[in-house]
Structure formats: C-alpha cells, structure tokens
Amino acid sequence: MKTTIFSIATYEKPFLEQGNQDGLELIFEKEKLHADTAGLAKGSEAVSIFASDEVPAPVLEKLKEIGVKYIATRTTGIDHIDTDKAKELDIKVAHVPSYSPHSVAEHSIALMLALNRNLITAHSKAKDYNFLLDGLVGFDMNNKTVGMIGAGEIGSVSAKILNGFGCKLLIFDIDVNEDLVGKYGAEYVDIDELCRKSDIITIHAPYTEDTEYLINKEKVDMMKDGVMIINTARGAICKTEDLIEGLKNEKIGSLGIDVYEYEKGLFFEDHSCEIMKDDLFVRLMGFKNVLVTAHQAFLTREALKENIDTTLANLRKWAKGENADYEVG
Numbered sequence: 039m040k041t042t043i044f045s046i047a048t049y050e051k052p053f054l055e056q057g058n059q060d061g062l063e064l065i066f067e068k069e070k071l072h073a074d075t076a077g078l079a080k081g082s083e084a085v086s087i088f089a090s091d092e093v094p095a096p097v098l099e100k101l102k103e104i105g106v107k108y109i110a111t112r113t114t115g116i117d118h119i120d121t122d123k124a125k126e127l128d129i130k131v132a133h134v135p136s137y138s139p140h141s142v143a144e145h146s147i148a149l150m151l152a153l154n155r156n157l158i159t160a161h162s163k164a165k166d167y168n169f170l171l172d173g174l175v176g177f178d179m180n181n182k183t184v185g186m187i188g189a190g191e192i193g194s195v196s197a198k199i200l201n202g203f204g205c206k207l208l209i210f211d212i213d214v215n216e217d218l219v220g221k222y223g224a225e226y227v228d229i230d231e232l233c234r235k236s237d238i239i240t241i242h243a244p245y246t247e248d249t250e251y252l253i254n255k256e257k258v259d260m261m262k263d264g265v266m267i268i269n270t271a272r273g274a275i276c277k278t279e280d281l282i283e284g285l286k287n288e289k290i291g292s293l294g295i296d297v298y299e300y301e302k303g304l305f306f307e308d309h310s311c312e313i314m315k316d317d318l319f320v321r322l323m324g325f326k327n328v329l330v331t332a333h334q335a336f337l338t339r340e341a342l343k344e345n346i347d348t349t350l351a352n353l354r355k356w357a358k359g360e361n362a363d364y365e366v367g
Contacts, residue, residue, distance in 0.1 A: 039063065039357035041110070042079040044071040045088040045306070049337070050112075053346040062353055076100040084108035084353055089115065089333070090306045095123040102127045110352045110362075112345055115272075117245065121367030132352035132362040136191055138341035142296075143195035145335035146240050146270045149294030153266060153329050154179070180204035185236030187229070187252065188243030188271065189215055196240060197222050208232045211243075233257045238266040245272035255280040264291030270335040273299040278318050285325050292327040296335040305332040 040063040043054065051066060058064060065082065069075045071091040077100070079085045085106055087093060093101075093109065098120060101109075109131045111119065116133050124131050152158060155176040163169070184200050185208045186193050194215065197207055201222040209215075209224050210232045218224040229252065232239070239261070243249050253267070253276040267290055269276055278299045284290035298305065300316060314320050322328050336345070352362035 039084060039353065040065065040082045041084040041086055041108075041353055042067055042082040043086045044069060044075070044078075045090050047088075047306075050342065050346065053342050054350070057343075057346050057350050060354065062350065062357065071097065073097050073100060077104065079106055080104045082106060084110060084356060086110045086112060086349055086353070087118075088306075089113045089118060090302070091118060092302070093119040093124075095120050098123050098127055098129060102129060108132070108353070108356045108362075110349050112349050115245070116366050125367050130356065130362065130365055131367050132356075132365045134345050134348045135364050137336070137344035137348070138338060139191035139195045141338040141341035142192045142242075142270050142335040143199060144338075145296060145331070146192075146196055146242070146268050146294075147199050149268050149270070149296070149329055149331070150179075150238060150240070150266065153292040153294050153327065158329060159326065181206070182237040183208060183235055185210070185232035185239045186224075187211075187232070187239065187241045187275075189218060189224075190242065190244075192270075193242035194218060196242060197224060205238075208236060229257065230260060233260045234262070236265065237262060238268065240268040241271045241275055243271055243275060245274055249275050251275070251277045253277065253280070255283065258284040258289055261289060263289060265289070266292045266294070268294045270296040273297040273301055278322070282318065282321050285328065290327075292329075293322075293325070294329045295322075296331045296333055298322075298330070301333060 042065045044067050046066040046068055054064060067078050069078060071087050071093060073096055076097055079101060087109060107129060109129060111133050114134055114136060119131055121131055156174045160174050181204060183206045186197065187210050189197060189209045189211045197218050200207060207222055207224040209226050210229045214226050258280055281290065281293060285293060304316060352364055355362040
C-alpha cells in the first residue's frame with residue numbers, strides 16, 4: 039500500500055526505514071499537509087501526518103477526491119483532524135495511543151531541575167568566564183509539595199521520579215490511582231487545594247473542554263508566591279496571558295513549557311530569519327525565569343521507535359484489508 043508521509047523529520051526517517059521490513063511503499067514529504075499540498079498524496083491510499091499538519095473538512099474532501107482512504111497520525115492527540123468529517127467521507131483514522139511515558143515525564147523533571155538550579159543562566163555565565171554564584175541559588179526538591187494535574191501513564195512515571203526526590207505529591211484527576219496513593223503517599227485533592235498548597239505544579243492532563251484554561255488568573259492568584267509551573271501536556275490548558283501576568287507580578291517564580299497555546303505554525307519550523315509576530319511568545323521569551331522547549335518532550339529514541347512501530351502497524355493492518363488496532367472516530 040502506497041503511503042505519503044507528510045511533515046517527515048530527519049530524526050523520524052531512519053526509524054521508518056528500519057521498521058518497514060515488509061515492503062510498504064512510503065513516500066516522504068517534508069511539506070506539511072494542508073489544502074495546497076494535499077495533491078502530493080495523489081496515487082497513495084494512505085497518508086501519515088504529524089501534529090503540525092491540519093486536516094479540517096476541506097483537506098479531507100481533497101484527500102477523498104484523489105483516492106486517499108486512510109490517515110495514520112503519528113500522534114496521540116487527534117484534535118488536528120476533523121474526525122466527524124473523516125467518518126462521513128469513510129476515511130479511516132488511526133493514532134498512536136501511547137508511547138514511552140518516560141520520555142515526557144523525564145523531560146518535565148529536566149525542566150524543573152534546570153529552572154530550580156538556574157542551569158541556563160549558569161552555563162551562559164560560565165561561557166563568559168563569569169564564575170560568580172550570584173543569582174544561582176536554588177532549592178532542595180526534598181520535602182517540596184508538587185501538585186500534579188493529571189496522573190495517567192506520564193503522570194504516574196513523574197510521580198515515581200518525584201517520590202525519589204522526597205517530594206510530597208498532590209494529585210488532581212478524575213480517576214484515583216490507588217497504586218500512587220499506596221506506593222508514594224500521593225493525596226488526591228481538588229484543583230483549588232492543589233493550587234494553594236503546591237510549591238511546584240506540573241501538568242500531565244489531556245486537552246479537553248474541561249481542561250481548557252484550567253490554569254487561569256483565578257487559579258494563579260491562589261497559588262503560593264514564587265510557584266514553579268511546568269507544562270508538557272497541551273498549551274491551551276494554561277491561559278498564556280494570565281501566566282505572563284503572574285510572571286510580571288512575581289506570583290509565578292518560574293515557568294517551564296514544552297507546549298504553547300499558539301504553537302501551530304510556530305513550533306517544528308525555523309523562524310530564526312524572520313521577525314517574530316507573536317507578541318505573547320515574545321513576551322514569554324523576555325523573562326529570564328522562563329524556559330521553553332519546542333514540543334520535544336517526546337523526542338527520545340525509545341519513544342520514536344514505539345511511535346513509528348505503531349504507525350506502521352496501523353498501515354499494515356489496512357494494507358491487509360483489516361481494521362487497524364488503533365482506529366478512532
């Protein structure tokens with residue numbers, strides 16, 4: 039089965055080539071999938087896409103016109119695809135339900151430690167041969183209260199790591215994981231109590247109508263002075279303007295994000311030779327106590343292999359005329 043792989047990254051291609059041992063015909067395209075590039079998939083029965091690709095109804099209609107029957111997204115989330123329209127057009131959609139939760143969990147902890155111990159500033163000073171320790175004071179993770187918003191697979195791994203530091207864990211989630219309570223002494227609380235009591239807040243929840251702008255001015259105002267916030271989940275769980283206000287008035291002591299509310303069209307691209315037109319992002323980058331990574335928390339060899347293996351498995355099932363294991367919609 040011929041498949042056009044959109045938004046192919048140099049780090050993905052070796053995993054696709056190594057994993058494709060049974061002869062799927064893969065066409066690699068660096069272009070993102072949108073209305074003007076959909077024609078690149080002509081002759082393919084399937085396309086594979088990434089988070090930076092947008093697949094609304096008009097794109098789906100164009101794909102249908104040129105004979106595409108299947109969409110395999112190399113992501114867990116499917117909010118970039120109009121799945122209702124895909125179902126109407128009888129285009130099957132499959133995703134990657136999970137991949138190495140350690141990748142995102144460990145990146146979250148890396149952001150915490152880098153911010154806490156001022157590693158970016160320390161490195162910058164050392165490069166200038168400035169070895170004064172002024173401005174580099176951090177804090178012990180031991181005995182700090184960490185509030186976790188979401189405790190699924192990624193949150194559970196994060197809890198294990200944080201317990202190793204000696205942190206007290208507060209969790210806000212719709213489901214209670216008794217294993218986390220028993221092993222790590224985690225306490226399930228409502229969102230307000232979590233905001234009031236946490237020294238560090240780390241977000242591992244999915245993006246839904248209920249979690250959109252869950253962290254807003256009201257919630258920031260009730261947090262401890264100097265709170266650290268980490269978000270490796272979805273950008274729109276936090277209202278960016280309210281985070282900026284919290285940084286300005288020093289309610290938020292530090293912020294680490296791997297996701298951004300308006301990252302579409304920004305992340306996964308090189309804008310180094312352009313004027314940055316996103317004023318909110320420019321304001322965020324102006325704070326010395328803000329650390330931004332561009333949606334790379336998933337980027338480990340193990341996670342990439344799992345992601346690609348699942349994507350290829352979905353395609354193989356379709357090539358055999360069977361339903362893919364991880365179809366959605």
